[in-house]
Amino acid sequence: MVAEHVTVNEVGPRDGLQSQTRTLDGDGRLAMIRALVEAGLHSIEAGSFVSPKAVPQMAGTGELFARLPGRDEVRYSALVPNARGYELARGAGVGTVSVVLSATETMNRRNINMGLDETTAACAELMARAAADGIEGWAYLAVAYECPFEGPTPPAQVERLAARMLGAGARKLIIADTIGAANPAQVRHLIGNLVRADGARHVACHFHDTRGMALANVLAALEEGVRDFDSSIGGLGGCPFSPGASGNVATEDVVLMLESMGLRTGIDLDALVAAVERVSELLESPLGGHAFRWLRRRAGQAKGGAHV
């Protein structure tokens, strides 16, 4: 029996880095991405085309794309916040762009000073333009479970926006638990509905570990048929001074669970440990998900030939 493949989409170089107080230069970002590619990550969110004044961590993403390794085998994506960002991405030869549509009125207003309808229309326009340009478009649906301003997000609202994005030309919906508030029962409900309505191949999940439930939520989504998960190397994201506390679910935790369960990610766990260590060096901040300590010990034993 051939093991089923699961895509792990690494978001450390964008979602992870943009929340860090320490900014990596182009060489640093490239070194990080090289370590990820060497570990077998073949789907990587490499950066975003946002104003360098607003997000200095992402300055120079166009130049970075020109230097990315293994572009034939690795799918690199970039986040585009608006039409200007989209044009910059297109000019830089980016093959996959993503937009962020928050699922509530207030979150959109607070984030980008536009209402939900207006943001939805703008995102739909970008997805349509990408499809016309032969660029793959992905739509993040943010605060899909709970909004810090409006509380629990009605699943029907997320389902409506999902259908709208797919109709506009999006190839993938990434359902994001932006504040790490989801529980596995909610995940089963919302993701189950989306998989039935839109097909598992169009649905991916993005979890944060704020309440410690990220990996359980991955399991719930997996059992609803999802085979595509965002994660961040070492749990990078959130506050840099509390690794793992409120960051993204760690890539090594997701890969270890999937591979242990007999699924196939194409990612090498020992090389992933090396990637966590490389990124920790670059950021001068210790990183690592819940399984990292065990994985590092295992990798060391494999190298040294020691017995368990």
Next chain:
Amino acid sequence: MVAEHVTVNEVGPRDGLQSQTRTLDGDGRLAMIRALVEAGLHSIEAGSFVSPKAVPQMAGTGELFARLPGRDEVRYSALVPNARGYELARGAGVGTVSVVLSATETMNRRNINMGLDETTAACAELMARAAADGIEGWAYLAVAYECPFEGPTPPAQVERLAARMLGAGARKLIIADTIGAANPAQVRHLIGNLVRADGARHVACHFHDTRGMALANVLAALEEGVRDFDSSIGGLGGCPFSPGASGNVATEDVVLMLESMGLRTGIDLDALVAAVERVSELLESPLGGHAFRWLRRRAGQAKGGAHV
């Protein structure tokens, strides 16, 4: 609709403390247990009747039992390694005793210098004696998924031992992932079989978080019908210098997930935060599961009346 109840059996005062280099005296252990009871934990493994030379952390368990608070509403259990321990427990008025039966030949030999058949017979004898004495008997089945010496444990072996213990008079089987090696697919397989064969009311689960999968494993067991989980306050257990790294699944993580999913544990999350802090003080070592930071912030906000 009345929410379904799930039992959370706190093992910090025994499984947690016995691995600590710092030994609490009777007053310290009692202070710990008081904090747990105040948080609403009504099932607590309070100690073990082992040789104080072998396990000094558990010396004086008989005296401790005489001082335990709320014995009408709290089910206190004690681990008994052999007939001598059982008699000491009975003499101390212990109402629930547990035995540990490792599911592999080598683990029993290494641990207690007895083979699997001999250990099985000894545990069955203790379960029968407890039943005859009107004491509730619980059987831990250790290394139920993987043994550090023999590798993966055949599920059929665990199922056979489970049936044997229930036949001998055990009221509850506690299926233990002693080295934290289980993944959710294995859990669903083994626990599903046990629930079908023996009934969910006789099956409990005990997970360690060595590979970061403990909470996902709790979810898998929950979905197979289990409504009884061991956990340890703050993730206590394993190495005291790497909190959470290889310890038991943290009580606060389990309770938060269950309550978030709409199940009822009877445990107060804010009081649980206070219990984690109390035990951290007693052991002079910072504790806390994956959700602790978020729970503590939430508890602080509730107290101070601050808005999220």
